[in-house]
Amino acid sequence: MRGTDNRRRERPRIAVTAQIVHGPMKETHAVVVRNMHEGGAKVRLTSTRGVMLSGPVILKLTTEERHCTVVWQAGDEVGLRFSQQS
Template identity: 55%
Template structure:
């Protein structure tokens, strides 16, 4: 039995891994959730929700970081991880 190589990564840009704290602002009432940013590019970010279990994040969001804010939209969510595509 031979091990097969993993499939190539279909993403266009590499995703540098980071561990940066921030906040995700979402929803009609502009609710704020603490997050840890797991990777970050000019086009988007993957964040891990730190203080909420079972929360569904949808639609427009703002990612607040120490370096500033980025507006975007939720591209996907899997458990407590959320992909954000920046405007």
């Protein structure tokens, strides 16, 4: 888990299933979105052990796709920042 919490506002907890798409082969991994706000999201990998994500990814929700950048990863938890093109 991360150390210091530098958030400017509280983020409501949620549990929404989604997928992360990454890499040149468009690999997909199942995730649960744990919290989300206008700038990004925290997700937890559900089906894959040892996956290290970095750089640009796409968060596929039921109703939309968000282009993101991975900003941190601690085990199976991943912090995403939404891109302007989302």
